[in-house]
Amino acid sequence: MQDIAEQLQAWYASGRSFAVATVVGVSGSAPRDPGAALAVDAAGEAVGSVSGGCVEGAVYELCQAAVESGEPVLERFGYSDEDAFAVGLTCGGILDVFVQPVVPGADPGMDAGLALIADGTPVALARIIAGPAGMLGATIAVTATGQHGALSVGPSTVGALERSLVAEARAVLEAGRTGRIVLGLDGRPCDEHGQGTVTCFVESYVPAPRMLVFGAIDFAAAVVRIGKFLGYHVTVCDARPVFATTRRFPEADEVVVDWPHRYLDSQLGRIDGRTVLCVLTHDAKFDVPLLERALRLPVGYVGAMGSRRTHRDRQAKLREAGLTDAELARLRSPIGLDLGSRTPEETAVSVAAEIVAHRRGGSCLPLSAGDGPIHHDAAAAAKEPQAARRTDAA
Numbered sequence: 001m002q003d004i005a006e007q008l009q010a011w012y013a014s015g016r017s018f019a020v021a022t023v024v025g026v027s028g029s030a031p032r033d034p035g036a037a038l039a040v041d042a043a044g045e046a047v048g049s050v051s052g053g054c055v056e057g058a059v060y061e062l063c064q065a066a067v068e069s070g071e072p073v074l075e076r077f078g079y080s081d082e083d084a085f086a087v088g089l090t091c092g093g094i095l096d097v098f099v100q101p102v103v104p105g106a107d108p109g110m111d112a113g114l115a116l117i118a119d120g121t122p123v124a125l126a127r128i129i130a131g132p133a134g135m136l137g138a139t140i141a142v143t144a145t146g147q148h149g150a151l152s153v154g155p156s157t158v159g160a161l162e163r164s165l166v167a168e169a170r171a172v173l174e175a176g177r178t179g180r181i182v183l184g185l186d187g188r189p190c191d192e193h194g195q196g197t198v199t200c201f202v203e204s205y206v207p208a209p210r211m212l213v214f215g216a217i218d219f220a221a222a223v224v225r226i227g228k229f230l231g232y233h234v235t236v237c238d239a240r241p242v243f244a245t246t247r248r249f250p251e252a253d254e255v256v257v258d259w260p261h262r263y264l265d266s267q268l269g270r271i272d273g274r275t276v277l278c279v280l281t282h283d284a285k286f287d288v289p290l291l292e293r294a295l296r297l298p299v300g301y302v303g304a305m306g307s308r309r310t311h312r313d314r315q316a317k318l319r320e321a322g323l324t325d326a327e328l329a330r331l332r333s334p335i336g337l338d339l340g341s342r343t344p345e346e347t348a349v350s351v352a353a354e355i356v357a358h359r360r361g362g363s364c365l366p367l368s369a370g371d372g373p374i375h376h377d378a379a380a381a382a383k384e385p386q387a388a389r390r391t392d393a394a
Contacts, residue, residue, distance in 0.1 A: 025096035109149020
């Protein structure tokens with residue numbers, strides 16, 4: 001809902017009722033990840049998407065029905081070989097969609113959750129999508145230090161269930177993930193759905209991941225643009241004030257004049273496993289002190305620009321600085337995939353492609369060269385035991 005939070009807040013402010021349809025589970029080649037959302041207000045206005053077009057019409061009708069009835073519903077969409085014209089996914093996947101009616105002011109958990117999302121405050125929105133009658137749609141908004149909303153209906157053990165759900169949701173928030181959690185009515189985690197269990201969908205809303213671009217060169221401007229396109233909060237850093245200007249990088253969220261390694265040292269509290277570092281200076285006096293630190297940090301990606309000779313020289317200097325082979329193996333250099341890139345824009349595409357492939361587990365081969373699953377991360381998650389992946393996106 002993060003993508004449509006601004007519109008939902010506008011509906012809230014005007015007192016409009018609406019329904020939110022959220023992807024809560026995927027299997028196979030489903031077009032959208034868990035958390036994708038479509039909302040429809042009482043006047044029939046729609047925002048967002050759950051499938052990129054495959055089942056939008058059917059989900060729109062479910063939202064309209066939910067607004068009228070006030071009842072939430074969990075619906076599954078798939079593809080049928082017997083009836084290819086039935087509502088479903090032509091890509092062959094399965095999509096679970098939870099449709100929840102929302103009346104402004106009626107649900108403290110949903111009210112607070114949407115306000116926190118719109119405000120940019122890290123929050124996990126935990127909703128019951130399957131379980132005993134009367135609990136469907138119950139919502140709790142969980143932050144690092146508190147909660148909004150409560151499970152006010154259900155069995156006598158609801159207190160234990162609520163405490164467990166809040167604890168699990170806070171762990172999901174800390175990991176920055178989204179996915180399903182299955183709990184027993186006594187609050188204990190369960191391996192399988194079934195009678196006497198509650199299925200919760202927890203959406204983690206955290207600030208955008210960071211992309212740190214070091215080196216205020218022409219290639220950096222293109223990397224900034226594609227970083228923004230991918231949803232990163234992008235910072236450009238260079239020690240040379242004549243080059244590191246907002247005029248040269250208008251699309252960057254921040255432009256910093258500082259020595260790269262010194263700036264990185266100042267950001268240790270703002271980087272995490274989603275952070276990517278693109279080192280584009282290919283100048284040893286900037287690169288080596290920066291990479292010496294970067295390759296020892298728990299960031300998601302570190303790439304450095306330069307020729308193969310530059311890379312070999314840089315590796316030798318980093319070994320002299322004490323880096324191990326395992327630490328050096330984390331460095332993607334020369335940066336980017338081999339696309340035959342020449343221009344800054346083409347180079348930015350190759351850098352972005354490597355970042356996405358590294359994050360998602362892609363093979364970097366043409367899709368036409370294989371016959372396996374298109375979505376590598378989803379395929380890997382499907383092989384894991386349910387208990388081990390209950391906080392992962394499907």
